[in-house]
Amino acid sequence: MLLCTVRDCRQELLRDGKRLVCAQGHSFDLSRHGYVNLLQPQDRRSRNPGDRVEAVAARRRLHDRGLSQPLLDGISSMMPLAKGSALLDVGCGEGFYTANLATRFETRAWGVDLSTSAIQAAAKRYPECEWLIANADRFLPYATGAFGAVLSITARLHPEEFRRVLRDDGRLLVAVPAPDDLIELRGAGKDRVGRVVEMLEPLFITEDRRCIRTTADLDAEAVRDVQISIYRPMQAEDPRPMRLTFSLDAVLLRPR
Ligand SMILES: [Zn+2]
Structure with a gap:
């Protein structure tokens, strides 16, 4: 594999x-916790904010509060994943979506991320999945046609590699932050989904496209965790309790 x-x-x-x-x-x-580190010297980057232990911990606290549950439900309802069909989550972070989807679909799941602290957290919490530290931008170190589904949630895209590791009858699900994601904190964002479809279209056909959105009332501590966990941390004044929008544009695709 x-x-x-x-x-x-x-x-x-x-x-x-x-x-x-x-x-x-x-x-x-x-490793002692069962994951493998396949990083090569040329893969190590000096400053990757996603790498930080604090960001991983903050994101996990938000998941543990149940804030991501509606997003998980939305993604899960789009995935036509057959029982027993292998799932790969590229840019899996601390493994929340990987492991929860594996449980839901009673399937084996693999997660890969560049961040050592994220994969360590994933391997400790979810030993039932297979975790890998690797630079997915270079290539995906998995056998051709190994997966029935590939997932990319707010991660970098590598269309050729997604296609290579996917079975011919497999499905790819890509989710990116929607323009109104965290709009209360950072204002309206870019519409990214058009560009995503454009990038994937030479190799994939779009089957379904949805916006998955939820709002939640957060206390100051949770707002601070959101600030820490996003890639461009806000240099905001002290966080105060507020209602926040979490919003993903998701696309389901099949190979051409
Ligand atoms: Zn070798």
Whole structure:
């Protein structure tokens, strides 16, 4: 299932005790919590705000308050995922959507993210899924046609790789922040979904397109967690209780 990330190797990785090894002899240790780190020296970036431990913790507290439940329900209702069909979540963060969808659809799930702190948090909370630290911008270190569904929630897109790892009858679900996402905190945002469809259209056909939206009354502490968890942290004055909109534009696609 996993492929070697050393330069252009891309050979299958096989389990050997507590390591994964390819035919060329490149090896990767399995962590104590069961995830694998496939990052190469060229993948490490100095400043990735998504990496920060505080952002991961803040996002998890928001999930734990149940704020993401309506978004999860919306995404889940769009996914025609067959029972037992493997799911890949690219840019999975701390694994909330990955693990909850796996439970709902009674399927095996794999999550990949560039952030070590996010994958550590995911592996500790959801040991039933398979977690990987890798740079998905370069290539997805999974076998061709390995997945029945690929998910990308507010993550970077890699259309060719999404298509390669997806089965011919698989489905791709992409969600991006809608223009009114957190509008109370940061004003109206860009309409990104048109660009997403344009990027994916050479390889995929759009089957469904929805806006998944919820509002919630948050106390000051939760507002602060939202500020910490978004990629461009607000240099706002002290957070105060407020009603916030959480909004995703989601598209379901199938391979051409
Ligand atoms: Zn190798």
